Amino acid sequence: MAYWLMKSEPTVYSITDLQRDGITLWDGVRNYQARNFLTSMALEDLAFFYHSNTQPPGIVGLMKVVDTNQVDPSQFEAANPYYDPKSSPAQPRWYTVRVGYLETFPHPLSLDQLKQTFNPEELWVVRRGNRLSVMPVLPEVGDRLLSLARG
DNA sequence: GCCAACGTTGGC
DNA sequence: GCCAACGTTGGC
Numbered sequence: 001m002a003y004w005l006m007k008s009e010p011t012v013y014s015i016t017d018l019q020r021d022g023i024t025l026w027d028g029v030r031n032y033q034a035r036n037f038l039t040s041m042a043l044e045d046l047a048f049f050y051h052s053n054t055q056p057p058g059i060v061g062l063m064k065v066v067d068t069n070q071v072d073p074s075q076f077e078a079a080n081p082y083y084d085p086k087s088s089p090a091q092p093r094w095y096t097v098r099v100g101y102l103e104t105f106p107h108p109l110s111l112d113q114l115k116q117t118f119n120p121e122e123l124w125v126v127r128r129g130n131r132l133s134v135m136p137v138l139p140e141v142g143d144r145l146l147s148l149a150r151g
Numbered sequence: 152g153c154c155a156a157c158g159t160t161g162g163c
Numbered sequence: 164g165c166c167a168a169c170g171t172t173g174g175c
Binding site for chain 2: 165168
Binding site for chain 1: 167168169170
C-alpha cells in the first residue's frame with residue numbers, strides 16, 4: 001500500500017464534492033510526470049486530498065484508489081477544457097484513476113503547518129514553486145500525516 | 152537540440 | 164490581482 005497526494009482547487013472539485021459523490025474519476029491531469037504517478041497507482045493505495053488555490057491551502061481528507069489505469073475521457077471532448085487534440089481514442093495520452101472517499105480530517109493540515117513539520121525533501125508539496133498536482137508521499141510521512149490530521 | 156516566448160499553476 | 168516557478172511550444 002502506497003501513499004499519494006493529489007491536488008484540486010476546491011472551487012473546481014472539493015473534498016465535500018467527493019464525500020457527496022462517494023467515487024469519482026480524477027480527470028483533467030495534463031502533466032506527464034503527474035500522469036506517470038497516476039498510472040503507477042495500485043488498488044487500495046491511499047491518497048491525501050489537497051486543496052490548492054484557496055485560503056488556507058492544505059491537506060483536508062483521505063481517499064483510496066478504487067480503479068487503476070482509466071482512460072481520461074475528457075481528452076477526447078472538444079468542448080472540454082481538458083481537451084487534447086493530439087490525443088485519440090486509438091492512442092490515448094492521458095490516464096487516471098478512480099478514487100473513493102474515505103474521510104474528511106478533523107484537523108486539516110495547512111500548507112503553513114506542513115512547512116513547519118516537514119522539509120522539502122521528505123514532502124514535495126512544501127517545495128518552493130512546486131506545481132505538480134499528483135505526487136508520491138513517503139510511507140513514514142504518510143503515517144505521520146494521518147496521525148496529525150486525525151488528532 | 153537549443154532556447155526564447157508563452158501559458159499555467161498556485162502561493163501570497 | 165500579482166508574479167515566481169516552471170512546463171511546453173515552436174522557430175531556427
